Amino acid sequence: MRMIEREHLRGLFSIIASPIEAFDEMRHQGKGSLELATLLYLLFFFAVIANRQWTGYLFNQAHVERLNIFIMMALSLGLVLLWIIANMAVCTLSDGEGSLSDVYVTTAYALLPFLLMTPVIVLLSNVMSLGEGTYYTLMNFVKFGWTGVLLFTGNMSAHQFTFKKTVFTSFLTIAGILIILFMMFLAFALVTQLYQFIRTFYNEIMFM
């Protein structure tokens, strides 16, 4: 069984050369693959962990001995998931054409520069001294900038938006992420309260 075909991989790497065309092709000729996207997310998770654990000592401020995999998961995959959900919600309301799978796939593909550059940066950070720290910062800047640009173009083509509208919806998406986080916090607080209420109630009846 070959779920990820060669065609998909070629589509993925053409993003580097011409992102706009590649994303459009993906959308119109069905070159995007859900399986490949999932694999990319997994790789993204590994890249984030590698970045934290294997970045050279001079550039690594993290407590390498202490790794909480769940927090890392929340910070990488959780954030991506929030982005997808919030983006889906916002763009459906503003007449975006993309389906959930479209957003899922384009977001995954947009992470490609992150996946490609992280190993290089992690390797280089192990042989660089603080004097060469500027290059390290620059590379990181390029990494995040490129990823951001791809995320933007991917989103634009997935929903068939204009440039302006994409900017607008991107900001709304970020606001949406914050709202979702706030709601989660609220729900958590409410559930705790409810639980305590029921518990008190139960205690009151049982041991009166």
Next chain:
Amino acid sequence: MKKIIACLLIVMFALQPIVAFAAPPREAAFNSYVFNRHGRAVPTPASYMPAFALSGIDMGVGALRNPSDITTCAEGYLYILDAGNGRIIILDENFEVAKVLDSFTLNGEPFYFGTPSGMFVVPDGRIHIADEGLGRVITIDREGTVIMYLGAPESEILSENFHFVPIAVLEDASGVLYILSRGSYQGALMVDLQRDYLFLGFFGANQVEMSVAQLGQMLWRRIFTREQRERMVQLIPVEFTNFDKCPNGFIYVCTAFSEHNVDQLRILNSAGGNILRTPEVGVSMNYGDPVIFTSRYVQVTTSFVDITYIGNGIFAALDNTRGRVFVYTTDSHMVAQFGQNGEQLGRFTNAVALASFDNKIIVLDSIRGEITAFALTEYGYLVQEALALHNQGRFEESVDHWRAVLARNINFELAYLGIGRGLSRSGYTEEALWYLRRANNRQVYSEVFELHRNQFTSDNFNALALGFIGLCIFLILISKRKFFMERFSKNTRTHERA
């Protein structure tokens, strides 16, 4: 028989307090700690242990009343300023009273102090006393004759409502008197003794700390009219509280309270610039204990009241809030901590002054009216020995000393730093990196890392170059594999034909 038992019991009871007093204080009773680079307090063996405490009665000169300062002089005497009794007690190196100065004369008339709060002994034997109550700086000679009686200097720089309340004083080698006046945020007043008490200006003011309030003010100042501006609250730097001179001429300054609790300790050069280095270049550091909020509005801060240079590039500062003494190197590495408010030996009620005397650190408690001497422990001695070599730049020799320190305190970052530096000097860069990593000093690590990298590349140049060329060839083959494959098959075909 009964008599014998009774006698024995009496002897036992009589001896008991003596035995109890004779028992040396245990190290475990004094939880010493050192802050590491992450700001965590790491338990540490004690560097100093209380040796003994001496009250005025123990010295045989009668109880001290509100003593306010202690200081040492080059000849090896310890001076205690007994403010309440208006006298100066001079102890020799055996802590025996050498002299008591209790009667002073000014122009032949008897002279009495107000509330003297600071004292400085010049190598030639003169004693400067900052008298807070009289608002005067008084200089006496060895016999107690007042030879200078200095009020507020006259100058246009000083504003009209300037109050001259001297609390500390010192004289540098060129005969300039530095007077610290309470509430003077511009710094210490400099008075030239050689040039007829000429006022030279201010020295070493603290800087206004950048804060949100200050940024806000800077914004409003641009908008407001002149009248409005004049009615604004002025943001001024905090005054510093005490200073001390070290033998090579630098002035050590401490500040009791600062808003952000950074830079409370400084070492000033003659231009008034701070030369106390911090582990991370350009980043201010918090000295003493971090601020603790006991409630939302009440915070407990470290308030340094005295500072003294010990030697070997280390100095000590006294925190009045908790009665703790902190010892730092001139690189701002914390070396030791000892003392505490409390009742036992080595604890204080109101610690006000600090002096380094004969390898001991002396702390003056003004309410109890006694001095406590802290002596170096074996561990403390090892640390100072290693530091002495370290400061002279003899890193290679200091390695063994640091290893001895490390054997007693495996959490001591400074020891790792010392070993790392020493090893890298001797060329063992790889081992040095191992230590420097534990020293948590990225700056030095980076320097040694560069050395190690250069060494590694020059040692393995052939292998690296070959590997690089190999990699290039491999990449070319991979990218042009179609071309080569066609060539190859064509060749075989021609061979077949032939």
